[in-house]
Amino acid sequence: MYKVLVVDDEPAIRQGLLKIVDWNALGFCVVGDVSNGKKAVACHKELSPDLIVIDIRMPVMDGLQAIREIRKTDGDCQFLILSGYADFAYAKQAIEMNVSGYVLKPIDVDELKAELLRIRSSLDRLSDHGLSGTQADALREELILKLIAADPADASELEGALKPLTGFAGEYKQIMLVEAEDLSLAGLGNLESIKTRWLEAAKAEGLGYGFQTGPYVGFLLKEDLSRPSAISQWTRFLQDACGTNTSFTAAAGRIAHKLADVRQSYEGALGVLKSRFLLAAGQIHIETETDLSHFVSAPDKNVPPNLEALALKLCYTLDLGRIEGVAEVLEETGRALIAFDSSETAIKSGLVQVLSVALSNLSVHHQSVNVQDYAPLLAELYLHSHYDGVMSSVHSQLAELAGRLGGGGSLNVVKQVMDFIQRHYQENLKLEIIAEMYNYNRGYFGRMFKQHTGDSFHSYLDKVRIQQAIRLLGEGHKVYEVSERVGYPNVDYLHYKFKKYVGVSPSSFKGAQPKAKTFSLETS
Structure with a gap:
């Protein structure tokens, strides 16, 4: 006999349930009936029922709150929801917390019996395994790990062994892998604590079945992440367990329709996490949606970056x-x-x-x-x-x-560039590169520079170089040395520029200063 607790705030309904159902014939024994969720939590601790038949709307503590409290310590207790039509949305929330089913009010006796028989069948399968709650958790994790690593030929057999240990609200199955990252560098102990909290909280909330594989905590989800609300719920759940000094990276594979196919979902999640470094932390990335193309445009693996x-x-x-x-x-x-x-x-x-x-x-x-x-x-x-x-x-x-x-x-753009040329005249400066730094078109920037200085960019650069060459020649440096130091590729080019701007050759500046042209570097 499996123990049953009945919870409803209406005495007539509680008494009616005790009379209209032959509980013993169905394999159940009613061990108590109470009027609100708070009493249900207390009775659960005392009586350890296998099944709780519970209403949603009740005073003091409603049915959903009671289920959440009980799930914190018991992941195996079965729940059968009693719900009016107006409470259907609440019933759906309860199903997501790993309840076994719901029956609408007013109660149809045949429907209620059918639900009870289905629940007893599930309890029988667990009982046949001879497992306690902890043993069932361990076996479930072992079977999930075997299934995600199994050869397709063995998947059906493993699925048959795993099904009695799981209960899904929908027809879709999905694997999510999560990696914890300790930002405080507190050590491995903190990360292990985070992983434990994830696994325990997921079980208590009825969100999915957890397992550990390598550096990841995995979850066989009880609801797929195709809905934004589901992703938001899981993201909040993972963040809350992390706290302030730890973050996470999570990836989910494609949806599978059968437990036997969850290996593909696992491999998809693993594939996404291969690009973990490029993924944003603190988010859940879906295999079908993850797109890293915004990082790369026209990649060419054969051309190394300059x-x-x-x-x-x-x-x-x-x-x-x-x-x-x-x-x-x-x-x-x-x-x-x-x-x-x-x-x-x-x-x-x-x-x-x-x-x-x-x-x-x-x-x-x-x-x-x-x-x-x-x-x-x-x-x-x-x-x-x-x-x-x-x-x-x-x-x-x-x-x-x-x-x-x-x-x-505080300096305007042209003044900044003029000062920049004074510092980098000896380098291969290009107008288009500097214009690009200011997000200017090359031609527009060139006209703006000439308007403020009276010289084109390249003429101004030449004048700065010649000015520095005159200084270096006056200090006794050789012409070829000066050519290199001011940024001209060879001596001939220095001669050409000297003649153009000064009117004499650079060699004539050795010793006494000759009469030369004058030019200004001031803005006009």
């Missing part, structure tokens, strides 16, 4: 004080790295190279920039477990540096 060019662009952006440009260059760098090799190691290594070169180049022109000050930032990148975290950390520090070097943006 890290030197990216580093130079980042250096220029910082030197120009372009705070808003920092995010753009970092995004471009990330896309290039991911397109070539999307592994976590390759992305982090490439980013560290770009940052190291950019900061080293920047320190040559700014005494306030010490590369060693950014060593902790470079080391910290390897501690982040997600791409978004890496880029956010880098952006916050580089944006601060750009703001500091740009003087808070």
Whole structure:
């Protein structure tokens, strides 16, 4: 005989249930009847019933609240809901908490008997296994693990063994895998505690059946995640169990219609988590919806990213004080790295190279920039477990540096570029690259620069170089040395520019100063 507790706030209904059903003939023995959920929770602790027949709307504590309380300590007790038509939405919520079924009021005796027979059959199957609640949990987890690893030929047999240990509200099955990430670096103990809370809470809430596989906590979901409300419920559930110092990454595979097919759902979730580094933390990613294409445009695995060019662009952006440009260059760098090799190691290594070169180049022109000050930032990148975290950390520090070097943006664009040329005249400066940093069209920026300076960009650059060449020649440097130091590719080119702007050859500046043309670098 299986023990039954009847819970309803109407005495007539409780007495009617005791009389209209031959409980003993159906294999049940009524051990008590109470009038509200609070008394039901107390009686459950005292009597340990196998089945609770319970109304939803009751004073003091309603039926749903009572089920939640009981589920915190008992995942095996069966529940049969009594519900009026107006309470059907509540009944659906109860079904999601692993109840066995519901019967509408006014009660149809034949329907009630059919539900009781179905529940007894389920209890018989568990009893045949000779399992306690804890043993049933262990066997269920073992069978789930076997099923997700099984050969398709063995799946049907495992499904038959697993079915009596599960109860699904719907026809769809889905596997979700969750990985806990300790942001406080408190250690393995904290992560294991999080995993235990997930498993215990999922059982208590009746959300699904948990298991552990490798670094993941897995769930055989009792409701698929196709509905936004289901994802929201699971996301809140996982976040609440994590607390403030731990996050998670979760992925769910495709929906399966049979338990025998959940292996495909498991493999799909596992496939999504292979890109864990690129996934956002604290969210559930669905196999059918996960799309990482926003990271990559026209990837070419055969063409490695030009890290030197990216580093130079980042250096220029910082030197120009372009705070808003920092995010753009970092995004471009990330896309290039991911397109070539999307592994976590390759992305982090490439980013560290770009940052190291950019900061080293920047320190040559700014005494306030010490590369060693950014060593902790470079080391910290390897501690982040997600791409978004890496880029956010880098952006916050580089944006601060750009703001500091740009003087808070008080200089107008042309003045910033003029100062920039004074610092980088010896490099291969290109108008289109600098224009791009300000999101200007090359032609428009060139006209704007000439309007403010009276010179084209390249003429202004030539004048700065010639001015520096005159200084170096006056200090006794050889012509070929000066050519290299001011950024001209060869001595002939220096001769050509000298004749154009000064009117004499650079060699004539050795010793006494000749009479030469004059030119101005002031804005007009």
